Amino acid sequence: MSRHDHGRRAWHTSSHSSGEGRCVEVSEGAGVLVRDTQNRTLGHIEYPADAWTTFLDGVKASRA
Secondary structure, eight states: OOOSOOTTSOOEEOTTOOSSSOSEEEEOSSEEEEEETTOGGGOOEEEEHHHHHHHHHHHHHHHO
16 A cells, blocks of 8 residues: 555545445546445555556456
8 A cells, every 4th residue: 555645535436336335436646546435444555557547448348
């Protein structure tokens, strides 16, 4: 996890969320932060933006 203060970043839930609160939240910027909506206090995982884009491209391709 990054040691930077990420408290001011905007977070959004997955557009494929079930609406039951069992999903992840993402904050996109120079690095992409990912956290569990039910365990926000546990922190987040940070990914380089290009790695996150590659991940999303792979998910989209698997649905086609």
